[in-house]
Amino acid sequence: MIGLGRRLSLSPGEMFPFGEAAYRVSFPRLRSGLKIRVVERGDPASPPVVLVHGLGCSAYVFHRNMPALAEAGFRAIAVDLKGHGLSDKPLANEEYTVDSLVEHLRDILDTLELERPALAGHSLGGSLTYHFVSRYPERARCIGLLSPVGLSGVKLMWLYRFLTPSALTPMLTLIKPRLIVWLSLKRVYGKRGHFTERDLAEYLAPSQFPEFSLAMRALLHSYDWNAAARRQLAVVDLPAVGLWGNLDHLMPSDGMAVYVRLVPRIVLRAIHDAGHIITEETPDEVNEALIGLLRGAGV
Numbered sequence: 001m002i003g004l005g006r007r008l009s010l011s012p013g014e015m016f017p018f019g020e021a022a023y024r025v026s027f028p029r030l031r032s033g034l035k036i037r038v039v040e041r042g043d044p045a046s047p048p049v050v051l052v053h054g055l056g057c058s059a060y061v062f063h064r065n066m067p068a069l070a071e072a073g074f075r076a077i078a079v080d081l082k083g084h085g086l087s088d089k090p091l092a093n094e095e096y097t098v099d100s101l102v103e104h105l106r107d108i109l110d111t112l113e114l115e116r117p118a119l120a121g122h123s124l125g126g127s128l129t130y131h132f133v134s135r136y137p138e139r140a141r142c143i144g145l146l147s148p149v150g151l152s153g154v155k156l157m158w159l160y161r162f163l164t165p166s167a168l169t170p171m172l173t174l175i176k177p178r179l180i181v182w183l184s185l186k187r188v189y190g191k192r193g194h195f196t197e198r199d200l201a202e203y204l205a206p207s208q209f210p211e212f213s214l215a216m217r218a219l220l221h222s223y224d225w226n227a228a229a230r231r232q233l234a235v236v237d238l239p240a241v242g243l244w245g246n247l248d249h250l251m252p253s254d255g256m257a258v259y260v261r262l263v264p265r266i267v268l269r270a271i272h273d274a275g276h277i278i279t280e281e282t283p284d285e286v287n288e289a290l291i292g293l294l295r296g297a298g299v
Helices: 066-071 098-111 124-135 157-162 166-174 178-188 197-208 210-222 257-262 283-296
Strands: 023-026 038-041 048-052 075-079 118-122 143-146 240-245 266-271
Touching (some): 048 098, 048 124, 066 075, 066 283, 118 283, 124 257, 143 283, 178 197, 240 283, 257 266
Parallel strands (some): 118 143, 143 240, 240 266
Antiparallel strands (some): 038 075
């Protein structure tokens, strides 16, 4: 790992998993024409587990989960969704609707030649994983929903949208994001852990690309964050686990209740004193639950 000192700017080549030989990084071009970044760890012949991040994140959000999954005998595959990390960042609002992101995920699986992997999504990635398997149930063996948001609303979403009107879009690339990233990380941790200088640098790094803030604004406004109130949602008959922190400020107080109805085979577990970013704050609990799900589902 590079020594950051007071320097908080990472070049693309210094971003995770820089300097870690156990990882493989590729940049495949999808059928859509977009190029994405894929980070893998584990034997390529092992059963695949695709990890899907949330809003503003990247493959880095799973950096404390991928080693454990690989050691347990799985091929851990974390992708940067379009608009994020080192993947292409289209700017049209329609690129970031639920339907568009579902097809984007299908395109990723097709390009990686993954017919029926296990899927695990964090935050927005959790609701996206649900939307994907509800449309393509034959494309997943099981699902892990980690602090999933986007089916039954997100606290203060009205405020985030109010503060990013279309009239301000040209100014977004001029905003210095360090304070925003720092405040965001403070908000998503509970009492079990804290973020490091390296974490701040990794989450700040994508902002070096002017398109990033514009893509995040498009996602904030185009994704349906309260789909359960506006859509007829399908029941998914797959083995599943749902984990969240009981101090998660982003999830509704009954945010997991919707999944009990929609994913009847789900096993729920609240993690005491944890916040939203459980993949980093409480990785041991997350890893144990995911590995148990994968083995129980015969992956």
